[in-house]
Amino acid sequence: MKLLKEICQDPQVKCDKYGIRKTARAILLNDKNEILLLHARNGNWYELIGGGIDDGETLEQALHRECLEEAGAKIKVLGEVGVTLEFRNTQQRLKINHCYVAKILGELGATNMTDEEIRDDFVLEFHSLDKAIELLKSAKPFGEQELLGKFMIASELAFLEEYKKRAK
Secondary structure (H helix, E strand, C coil), X not given: CCCCCCCCCCCCCCCCCCEEEEEEEEEEECCCCCEEEEEXXXXXXXXXXXXXXXXXXXXXXHHHHHHHHHHCCEEEEEEEEEEEEEEEHHHCEXXXXXXXXXXXXXXXXXXXXXXXXXXXXXXXXXXXXXXXXXXXXXXXXXXXHHHHHHHHHHHHHHHHHHHHHHHC
């Protein structure tokens, strides 16, 4: 999923009016083909492993780093799932999420959660594909992270449903 070009509709308008955040996400599988989810218990939502791409990183480098940080997982990338675009109008932000399927190599190690992830009381949970989809559909984000949770759920559901379609 190489980004070839970013195109602004109107060349007279600065294209950086909306901040752009690019992320790499993983449908991360264990040996039982269960999916590893992050459960934000203080906001009542679930998300896939992944996060922002740092300057100078490729998508796959960011994915490997994020899997180590959030799950303590070394991974093997198996393939691409797709891209979602989140237009966050109230934040004037465009979030571009790239999702892969990856296999966990060995055991999970220590995590290195951010202050936000600790505040939201993130815990790691393995679930079947169908259960992961059910949990995302039934989650009801609340509190100051409600909008974030709703965006995360919509994006992650799109990835899981696409993965399920291909797995048939």
